[in-house]
Amino acid sequence: MKATLTRRRLLKLLTAAGLGAPFATRVVADEADASIQSAPSPENIVVPVSPRDRYPAVLSRGRVIQPRRPLAVMHETDVLVVGGGPAGFAAAVAAARAGSKTALIERYGYLGGLWTGGLVLLVYPTHATEKGVRTKVVRGVGDELLERIARYPDAATNHAAGKPDPTTDPEITKLVMDQMVREADVTMIFHCWVADVVMDGNAVRGVVIESKAGRQAILSKVVVDASGDGDVFAAGGAEHEQRLHAVGLVHRLGNADRADLDALRAAGFKNLGEIEPQPSVRWINLRGPSTDGLDIAELSRLEIEHRRSIWQRMERIRQSSGGDKVFLLQTAPQIGVRITRLLAATRQLTEAEARSGVRPADTIAVGGTYGPGADNPGFAIPYGALVPKKLDNLIAAGRCIGVDTPMVEDMRLIATCLLTGHAAGVAAALAVEEGCRPRDVDILRLRQILLHQGAFLG
Amino acid sequence: MAATKLRNVRSRLRRRLIRWSAFAAAVALGWPGSSEGPPECAAVVLPALSPFVALGSALSIRSVGILALLALPLFLLAWSVRCGFCRFACPVGLLQDTLTSLRSVRRRHWIGAPAIGPCLLIATATGAVLGHPLFLWLDPLALFAAWLNAWRTPIAWIAVAGGLGLPALLIVELFWPGLWCARICPLGAGQRMLWQGHRLVVRLIRGRMHYAGPETSCGADSSGTVLLARRSRRHFLAAGAGVVGAAVCRGAYGPSTPLRPPGAASEEQFGGLCVRCGNCARVCPSRIIHPDVAGRWSAWMAPRLDFTHDYCREDCHRCNAVCPSGAIARLSLAEKSRRVIGLARLDPDTCLMALGRECNACVRVCPYKAIAVDNTLDPFSPRPRVDLDRCNGCGACESVCPTRPERAMRVRPVDRETGDQAETQGAFFGAFWFEG
Numbered sequence: 001m002k003a004t005l006t007r008r009r010l011l012k013l014l015t016a017a018g019l020g021a022p023f024a025t026r027v028v029a030d031e032a033d034a035s036i037q038s039a040p041s042p043e044n045i046v047v048p049v050s051p052r053d054r055y056p057a058v059l060s061r062g063r064v065i066q067p068r069r070p071l072a073v074m075h076e077t078d079v080l081v082v083g084g085g086p087a088g089f090a091a092a093v094a095a096a097r098a099g100s101k102t103a104l105i106e107r108y109g110y111l112g113g114l115w116t117g118g119l120v121l122l123v124y125p126t127h128a129t130e131k132g133v134r135t136k137v138v139r140g141v142g143d144e145l146l147e148r149i150a151r152y153p154d155a156a157t158n159h160a161a162g163k164p165d166p167t168t169d170p171e172i173t174k175l176v177m178d179q180m181v182r183e184a185d186v187t188m189i190f191h192c193w194v195a196d197v198v199m200d201g202n203a204v205r206g207v208v209i210e211s212k213a214g215r216q217a218i219l220s221k222v223v224v225d226a227s228g229d230g231d232v233f234a235a236g237g238a239e240h241e242q243r244l245h246a247v248g249l250v251h252r253l254g255n256a257d258r259a260d261l262d263a264l265r266a267a268g269f270k271n272l273g274e275i276e277p278q279p280s281v282r283w284i285n286l287r288g289p290s291t292d293g294l295d296i297a298e299l300s301r302l303e304i305e306h307r308r309s310i311w312q313r314m315e316r317i318r319q320s321s322g323g324d325k326v327f328l329l330q331t332a333p334q335i336g337v338r339i340t341r342l343l344a345a346t347r348q349l350t351e352a353e354a355r356s357g358v359r360p361a362d363t364i365a366v367g368g369t370y371g372p373g374a375d376n377p378g379f380a381i382p383y384g385a386l387v388p389k390k391l392d393n394l395i396a397a398g399r400c401i402g403v404d405t406p407m408v409e410d411m412r413l414i415a416t417c418l419l420t421g422h423a424a425g426v427a428a429a430l431a432v433e434e435g436c437r438p439r440d441v442d443i444l445r446l447r448q449i450l451l452h453q454g455a456f457l458g
Numbered sequence: 459m460a461a462t463k464l465r466n467v468r469s470r471l472r473r474r475l476i477r478w479s480a481f482a483a484a485v486a487l488g489w490p491g492s493s494e495g496p497p498e499c500a501a502v503v504l505p506a507l508s509p510f511v512a513l514g515s516a517l518s519i520r521s522v523g524i525l526a527l528l529a530l531p532l533f534l535l536a537w538s539v540r541c542g543f544c545r546f547a548c549p550v551g552l553l554q555d556t557l558t559s560l561r562s563v564r565r566r567h568w569i570g571a572p573a574i575g576p577c578l579l580i581a582t583a584t585g586a587v588l589g590h591p592l593f594l595w596l597d598p599l600a601l602f603a604a605w606l607n608a609w610r611t612p613i614a615w616i617a618v619a620g621g622l623g624l625p626a627l628l629i630v631e632l633f634w635p636g637l638w639c640a641r642i643c644p645l646g647a648g649q650r651m652l653w654q655g656h657r658l659v660v661r662l663i664r665g666r667m668h669y670a671g672p673e674t675s676c677g678a679d680s681s682g683t684v685l686l687a688r689r690s691r692r693h694f695l696a697a698g699a700g701v702v703g704a705a706v707c708r709g710a711y712g713p714s715t716p717l718r719p720p721g722a723a724s725e726e727q728f729g730g731l732c733v734r735c736g737n738c739a740r741v742c743p744s745r746i747i748h749p750d751v752a753g754r755w756s757a758w759m760a761p762r763l764d765f766t767h768d769y770c771r772e773d774c775h776r777c778n779a780v781c782p783s784g785a786i787a788r789l790s791l792a793e794k795s796r797r798v799i800g801l802a803r804l805d806p807d808t809c810l811m812a813l814g815r816e817c818n819a820c821v822r823v824c825p826y827k828a829i830a831v832d833n834t835l836d837p838f839s840p841r842p843r844v845d846l847d848r849c850n851g852c853g854a855c856e857s858v859c860p861t862r863p864e865r866a867m868r869v870r871p872v873d874r875e876t877g878d879q880a881e882t883q884g885a886f887f888g889a890f891w892f893e894g
Contacts, residue, residue: 246831246840270807271814271838285814287840289833309837372819372860406822413816 052214071208071217077103077187078432079425080220082194082207085113086414087398087421088226089177090141094425095224096184097141098449100432102425103187103218105194105209108334111177113228115414116170117334119250121276121283124165125368126415128378130458134164137368137378140454141180141425142418148176154277165370165415169277189218194227197235203392203437204236222428222438223394226421229294230341230400238388239344240400243408247299248288248336249306254329256282260322267320269313281329286310286336293337307331338399339412345402346439347384354379354407359458362443364423364450366458367416379410380458383446386424387439395431395438397424419455426450473545477552484549488603490610490740498741499779501607505600505735506782509533510579510645514594515783517586518731519723525782536649537656543649544639550598550627551639551646557628558635568637572692575647580693581700582644590704590730594783595759596644600733601627607736620736620749620759704730707756715871716750716762717851719777720770720797721787729757731785736761738777738786744768746853747777760785763799765853765869770799772825772852795826800851800869802829802844809866812839820855820867829855842867 055069079095081088084106092104114120123146126138136143150156152172159166181188191211198206198217206219225232230240253259253273257280261272273284286306291298310331317323347362354367359380366378385402386395396402397420399412410416426449431438434445447457488504502525505511512529516522535542544551578593585592594600601623608621627638639646708726715725719738723731738761739747746769750762761777763770775794777786789797802820810817811831820842821829828848833840842855851869859865 269838270812270836273814284838285816286838287811287814287831287833288837290831306837313838371817372858409818409822 071215073206074209074216074218075103075187075189076206076219077101078221079103079224079428080105080206080218080222081186081224081226081425081428082232083113083226083228083398084108084111084177084188084190085226085228085398085417086115086142087228087417087424088113088224089145089181090418090421091224091226091397091425091428092186093141093180093184094422094453095429096186096425097453098426098429098433100429101187102184102429103189103220104181105189105192105207105218107191107193109190110174111181112170112173114334114336115168116174116177117332118336119170119252119283119330119332120285120336120414121167121170122165122274123168123414125370125374125410125413126166127164127374128366128369129375130366130377134162134374135378135456136164137366137456138415138418139456140450141422142415143454145173145176145180145418148180149173152176157275157277164368167274167276194231194235197223197232199236202390204232204394207232207235221393221432224397224421224424224428225394225400226397226417226424228340228398228400229337230343230396233343233388233391233394233396233400234341236388236391236394238391238394241342241344242292242294243339243342243405244290244292245338245340245408246287246290247293247302247338248286249303249310250286250332250336251284251310252276252329252331253282253284254327255280255325258325259317263322264317264320267322269317269320269323288336293340299335299337303335306335339408341400342408343386343396343400343402344389345385345396346387346389347382347402349381349385349401349403349407351404351406354410363457364427364443364446365416365419366456367410367419378458381416381420381423383423383427383441383443386420386427392437392439393431395424395428397421422453422455423450426453476546480547481549481552484599484602485606488606490607498776501603501737501740502780502782503528504603504606504782505597505733505737507532508597508599508645508782509536510582510597510648511594511600511733511783513648514582514586514591515731517583518589518591518727519784521784523784523788525784533652536652540653541646541649544646548598548646549602550624550643553624553628554631554636554639557631561632561635566634566636568634568641571637571641573641573647575642575644576651576689577692577696577699578642578644579647579651580696581703584697584700585704585707585730586700588701588704588708589727590707592700592703592707592730593644594730595623595732595734596642597733598627598643598645600735600782603735603737607740610740614745614748616748616751617736617739619751620734620739623734710754710756716753716757717765717800717853717869717871719747719761719763719786720775720794720799720850721778721789723785723787725757728785729754729760731783732757732760733783733785734759735782737780737782741776741780743774743776744771746770763853763869765856767857769853769855769857770851795850798850798872799853800871801846802849802851802853802855802867803870804842804844805864805866805868806839806841807866808861808864809841810861812841812866814838817860818842819858819860823854823858825852825854826850 055067057064057066078100079102081092081104084104089111092102096102108117110116126136127134128137149168149172150159155172156166156168192209194207195210196208197204204223206217208217223232234240264272273282276283314328317326357377360382362383363380364383365381367381368378369376388394398417401420403411427438427441427446430441430446484504487500506525506528509529509532512526516526532543582591582593605621605624608618630638707730718728722728746763746765747761748764749759772795775789775791778789778794806812821831826848828845829842831840832843853869855867856865856869859867
């Protein structure tokens with residue numbers, strides 16, 4: 001009964017959004033069939049306005065009061081993954097493959113988060129030096145993704161057997177992520193923000209989302225918080241810390257192959273970015289000042305300031321000899337917030353522990369090493385670093401898991417997010433299957449399933 | 459007759475027993491072995507026992523520390539017993555005598571050679587007055603300690619190189635048995651001078667007792683006077699050489715002064731004050747102190763810091779506790795952390811952060827929070843900026859800087875004007891050791 005209601009609501013919502021009914025059915029009910037062609041339909045037609053629950057906030061004695069209101073349940077699932085970045089993507093695919101009914105919600109209209117939307121195209125660290133040998137640690141879901149991206153022409157550089165840290169094309173990355181999510185039978189819901197959590201005592205039972213269709217609820221047995229900023233665990237009242245870090249904006253240089261980069265460097269443009277699979281394009285990192293990535297006033301200011309300084313520099317490049325052909329291809333759709341909230345986990349991973357080389361029994365991933373530490377073995381990530389101290393039914397993944405300040409620099413990297421996401425997804429599916437709290441998941445089985453899915457656990 | 463022989467044998471046996479016990483004690487004191495052994499600060503004892511080191515150090519730094527007390531027993535021994543140290547306590551002498559006793563040929567071709575030891579001693583003393591004791595490093599106890607310290611584990615060739623003084627002496631002993639002890643060793647010379655002083659005092663006392671006694675008019679007087687005159691002229695020249703040498707050595711340091719351990723004496727003094735015993739390198743938990751094999755001649759083999767693999771830890775001041783000669787000052791942990799080894803300086807042309815990469819290794823690792831990211835100059839090339847008031851040159855940033863072959867972040871000596879002429883001055887012995 002409830003499920004019928006959900007579908008009807010969804011149909012309504014998507015009709016209202018101006019999509020054709022057959023298309024909506026296909027996407028929402030996930031009954032995709034490429035052979036069905038949508039019938040030609042007239043554009044710009046008048047449809048009846050879809051009725052919408054209205055509970056506007058009211059001013060009451062100078063304070064804005066939101067009235068008590070029932071929320072429509074848009075969707076119900078076993079595992080709900082919040083955030084479609086590298087961690088959320090890996091979590092959703094892994095949970096679905098482990099047999100759970102899985103949904104993935106994402107605030108933008110594509111997967112990949114800062115990888116594709118932030119244009120941070122270098123995937124590292126994918127390798128660590130295990131027993132003296134450079135070993136791939138990103139295996140399983142993440143590795144499959146990279147492999148499939150690399151099959152496309154001009155989609156990945158540096159991607160060959162034994163080669164660490166590829167750079168991928170953002171559009172093909174989005175495309176392959178879409179494919180994998182669909183193949184795994186994950187219900188994909190774009191264009192919604194998590195506004196709050198649905199609590200049942202100390203346990204999270206779902207999230208409240210906000211979108212063009214208004215405020216709705218999604219119910220689930222376990223939530224994976226891969227929002228990057230810990231939006232879900234913060235809303236759920238889990239203990240956490242907060243960090244300031246540089247907030248920047250990546251942009252891309254077009255016609256880079258027609259520019260004289262050495263001349264530009266000599267002219268003082270030190271940072272001419274990194275290579276991309278397309279030789280005509282380079283992506284340029286703008287680190288930005290250290291600030292609070294949760295403060296939208298600050299983020300708004302930086303968006304404007306960064307775009308201004310990018311354009312200014314671009315003009316100077318074009319006026320310099322060797323740079324007249326280049327153009328500003330794109331600034332990243334997503335501003336580059338590096339770290340904000342950090343979960344206070346049941347087992348905080350410290351740098352000392354990570355560097356000790358110890359592989360505890362609850363190791364659910366081995367993080368890669370790079371740069372000056374490239375010769376070091378990978379560091380073990382314990383399951384406890386993903387689990388909040390008190391809050392139940394929630395597993396964190398990605399950069400916001402429970403680590404100390406120095407480890408942030410490792411946890412926030414794409415390759416490591418793919419690893420923690422993979423583990424969080426499997427753990428969530430296992431908690432659903434065993435009918436237990438995520439903190440009580442059988443670690444042995446968790447590791448078994450991870451290994452079965454191809455993960456590297458040292 | 460037989461009784462005398464027996465007494466001789468017995469006294470020789472007793473002497474041998476004492477010598478080997480002293481040798482064993484010296485090895486036990488200085489051996490850089492396990493953690494169960496004596497505490498590491500005991501390493502300071504062996505070289506500090508030498509009155510020669512104590513004298514040179516006290517004259518140079520113009521203060522007498524508590525370490526000088528350690529030299530008192532040997533001083534008294536040398537004063538009261540003729541050649542007391544050489545005959546009973548010197549581990550180097552024992553090794554040399556043992557080596558010689560194994561050989562059949564014991565000819566002493568060098569017997570006519572002049573005694574250099576007193577000259578070395580005098581030159582060192584006069585040099586020390588100028589702040590640069592010239593031959594302090596020839597102290598046999600320091601050489602012995604350096605040899606022991608070379609065997610710290612894990613064994614590194616550069617540490618072993620620092621301990622090669624003793625093997626060199628033994629090779630000298632193979633070709634010229636007894637030469638070192640009788641003619642060169644400045645500690646032995648000092649001891650003999652002490653004994654002469656003792657005799658002089660005794661004679662003076664006796665002389666006062668029998669005023670103008672028959673001993674004053676001796677038959678061999680004229681040749682004795684000639685000898686004495688020749689010797690005193692030689693000693694006078696040595697004293698002058700010491701002064702000149704010290705002045706030359708103090709002036710002979712260029713713009714590329716190497717990084718020294720925290721609390722090291724000024725560069726113009728350091729090469730002289732340091733006895734090259736290797737204690738500081740031995741106790742350093744980071745293994746960043748190495749003998750400066752590429753150093754300039756006047757400070758050759760003196761310790762220098764190398765931040766390639768590690769840095770001077772903020773929780774450690776062990777090298778400050780083990781220097782026997784005061785080349786590295788005895789500092790508390792708080793004093794040491796304020797002492798500036800050098801200053802970190804960035805090469806913005808190779809710095810990864812300035813090239814737009816996600817590297818902030820130096821910012822993260824700085825134990826003194828002296829490095830911050832500077833976005834102001836060019837937001838596309840932010841760079842680590844060193845707060846010179848906080849930086850003490852511990853090298854943590856340099857040790858983690860990922861750029862190769864040269865680190866973008868390097869600790870430079872404070873007094874160097876520009877970073878350009880790095881390591882050109884000190885190539886004197888360097889080519890021999892490094893490029894070989």
